Amino acid sequence: METVIRIEKLFAGYGLVPILENIHFDVFKGEIFIIIGGSGCGKSTLLKHMIGLLPPISGQVLIQGEDLCLAVGDDRNRILQKIGVAFQSGALFGSMTVLENILLPLKEFTRLPDTVMEDIAWMKLKLVGLEKNGFLMPAELSGGMKKRAALARAMALDPSIIFLDEPSAGLDPVTSASLDNLVKDLADSLGITFVIVTHELASIDAIADRIIMLEKNAKGIIAQGTPEQMKTNTENPYVYNFFNRKIEKGEK
Amino acid sequence: MKAWAVSTQDGNTVLSLTGRLDAKNASLLLQEGLRIIAKTLTPGLILDLEAVDYMDTAGATFLCLLENEAEKKGIEKFSIARLKPGFSTLVDMAKEVRQADFSAQRPETLSFVESRGKSLLDALAETKEFITYTGEITLALFQSLLRPKKIRWADTFLVAERAGVDALPIVALISFIVGLVMAFQAAIPMRMFGAELYVANLIGIAMVRELGPLMTAIILAGRSASAFAAEIGTMRINEEIDALTVMGLDPVKFLIVPRIIAATFITPLLTLFSNLVGILGGAVVITSMGYPFISYYDQIASFVSWGDLTGGLVKCFVFGILIAAAGCIRGYQTESGPSAVGISTTRAVVTGIVLIAVFDGIFSIVYYSLGI
Numbered sequence: 001m002e003t004v005i006r007i008e009k010l011f012a013g014y015g016l017v018p019i020l021e022n023i024h025f026d027v028f029k030g031e032i033f034i035i036i037g038g039s040g041c042g043k044s045t046l047l048k049h050m051i052g053l054l055p056p057i058s059g060q061v062l063i064q065g066e067d068l069c070l071a072v073g074d075d076r077n078r079i080l081q082k083i084g085v086a087f088q089s090g091a092l093f094g095s096m097t098v099l100e101n102i103l104l105p106l107k108e109f110t111r112l113p114d115t116v117m118e119d120i121a122w123m124k125l126k127l128v129g130l131e132k133n134g135f136l137m138p139a140e141l142s143g144g145m146k147k148r149a150a151l152a153r154a155m156a157l158d159p160s161i162i163f164l165d166e167p168s169a170g171l172d173p174v175t176s177a178s179l180d181n182l183v184k185d186l187a188d189s190l191g192i193t194f195v196i197v198t199h200e201l202a203s204i205d206a207i208a209d210r211i212i213m214l215e216k217n218a219k220g221i222i223a224q225g226t227p228e229q230m231k232t233n234t235e236n237p238y239v240y241n242f243f244n245r246k247i248e249k250g251e252k
Numbered sequence: 253m254k255a256w257a258v259s260t261q262d263g264n265t266v267l268s269l270t271g272r273l274d275a276k277n278a279s280l281l282l283q284e285g286l287r288i289i290a291k292t293l294t295p296g297l298i299l300d301l302e303a304v305d306y307m308d309t310a311g312a313t314f315l316c317l318l319e320n321e322a323e324k325k326g327i328e329k330f331s332i333a334r335l336k337p338g339f340s341t342l343v344d345m346a347k348e349v350r351q352a353d354f355s356a357q358r359p360e361t362l363s364f365v366e367s368r369g370k371s372l373l374d375a376l377a378e379t380k381e382f383i384t385y386t387g388e389i390t391l392a393l394f395q396s397l398l399r400p401k402k403i404r405w406a407d408t409f410l411v412a413e414r415a416g417v418d419a420l421p422i423v424a425l426i427s428f429i430v431g432l433v434m435a436f437q438a439a440i441p442m443r444m445f446g447a448e449l450y451v452a453n454l455i456g457i458a459m460v461r462e463l464g465p466l467m468t469a470i471i472l473a474g475r476s477a478s479a480f481a482a483e484i485g486t487m488r489i490n491e492e493i494d495a496l497t498v499m500g501l502d503p504v505k506f507l508i509v510p511r512i513i514a515a516t517f518i519t520p521l522l523t524l525f526s527n528l529v530g531i532l533g534g535a536v537v538i539t540s541m542g543y544p545f546i547s548y549y550d551q552i553a554s555f556v557s558w559g560d561l562t563g564g565l566v567k568c569f570v571f572g573i574l575i576a577a578a579g580c581i582r583g584y585q586t587e588s589g590p591s592a593v594g595i596s597t598t599r600a601v602v603t604g605i606v607l608i609a610v611f612d613g614i615f616s617i618v619y620y621s622l623g624i
Contacts, residue, residue, distance in 0.1 A: 110279055112278060112282070112310065113282070113317075115317070116310070116317055119313040119317075119346065120310055122352070122354055123313065123345055127345075134354060135358050135359055158310060189338070
């Protein structure tokens with residue numbers, strides 16, 4: 001299996017105090033890779049390191065063998081074009097229509113004729129089921145539509161890796177399930193690798209190929225494997241309880 | 253990716269591509285591809301994609317564009333041959349998108365007349381809203397004044413500190429400079445008549461009656477009306493105002509009344525300060541011309557009456573209410589979107605300054621008619 005992301009001896013955190021220590025794992029091409037963990041365990045921080053928003057305290061994040069943090073200028077842009085990120089809130093630009101949001105990276109980074117770019121943007125909207133909403137402003141979209149539009153924008157340049165930060169948060173089960181199907185389809189048909197931060201057990205069951213679980217006190221990965229392996233993990237009671245929705249005595 | 257390979261087979265032109273068909277390569281190949289199609293004389297054109305090992309949406313869209321061009325050129329038979337099965341869904345989707353007419357969804361743009369009409373309706377609706385809020389605020393103010401215990405005094409004092417005490421340096425700077433510059437400019441022509449000392453009369457009356465209140469009000473509009481609009485606007489966007497409403501707390505009494513009371517009381521105080529500093533600014537010029545400070549003081553004290561001072565201060569009460577109300581109402585009207593708070597802030601300052609100018613004019617006329 002081809003490794004697309006390699007995290008090596010990463011000390012992750014803001015400033016000099018690491019939230020996660022000595023993390024290493026690989027993400028393989030075409031898989032749906034899930035990062036989970038309780039609140040405050042550093043999931044989002046890890047994601048920020050992976051997408052180059054936060055430099056590692058020490059260690060390396062390699063995207064297809066290249067270190068995003070060491071790259072500058074055009075090199076950095078070239079690596080960034082391999083990844084797409086859909087943020088938790090959608091982070092659509094409010095002053096542009098949904099279509100224009102998707103056209104923005106195309107216009108900035110490709111030299112295709114306008115009609116081709118528009119066709120590509122409409123294709124992405126069709127992929128996420130928003131082909132009737134291209135001319136709406138982000139403020140006119142519902143929460144689920146915003147997330148799907150954000151996913152369409154993340155896909156604009158046909159990246160090989162897409163990062164999703166809590167795609168199911170705040171969505172109803174039906175919308176959440178349709179988003180899961182979409183992710184699964186894209187991974188299967190286009191071979192896109194997905195790295196997803198989520199809490200949603202139903203969604204993990206439906207789409208995950210591999211999972212890593214982070215924990216606050218351990219400051220690192222406490223378990224990894226397929227959903228089945230995680231559910232039957234009896235070595236670590238925290239992992240077992242998390243996946244089987246059990247509440248330990250004394251915990252809320 | 254290699255360039256186009258052109259060959260003929262059974263009377264058809266065959267175009268072959270090799271390698272990756274992505275956005276970068278598609279844009280490199282496009283011009284040449286269109287040129288080849290334009291030159292094609294055979295009835296059929298076959299795109300051979302056997303050697304294409306990667307294709308993304310940009311590549312698929314590119315193929316559809318070529319197909320379209322071939323159709324326009326009048327090539328009867330256009331076909332895509334030996335496409336890898338994984339890519340065919342992409343090409344199908346690209347074709348669907350190309351055929352669909354999405355532009356029909358584009359919202360209609362208004363004609364010149366329609367857009368004028370819409371602006372007028374918007375302006376009327378907004379004026380109505382402004383008047384409603386003004387009424388609501390006035391009512392809330394009276395209710396609060398009847399039951400002063402219900403007023404949120406802690407908030408009121410906090411606002412008074414931020415809008416009043418913290419504004420002292422800027423008010424001092426502007427007033428001092430206005431007093432100084434005015435005295436200096438007036439002293440030059442007055443000197444020709446040996447009447448420099450009468451500059452004191454000018455400074456005194458101008459600062460106390462007009463400039464002190466006006467400068468203070470404009471500084472407050474820029475500094476505090478904008479802050480009120482931004483605070484309340486952000487609360488509106490974060491649904492904090494909705495939260496207050498469903499808790500049964502009237503947002504007007506909770507947020508707006510303390511701000512208006514604070515602004516109403518600090519504006520006259522700041523104006524007194526502004527008057528004093530402005531007059532001191534004038535004193536610097538006059539004393540530097542060799543007159544003792546006591547003559548400047550006497551000149552002002554004998555010329556400026558208590559009526560002038562109170563007239564100026566009464567105006568300030570009204571200005572204070574206007575500034576705070578403009579800021580709060582504009583903040584309250586904030587809509588959603590990233591630029592909404594920016595728009596409200598701008599409108600708060602503009603509304604504040606316009607109201608100050610209008611009411612200053614009204615006061616001038618009233619004072620003139622009353623002989624004050």
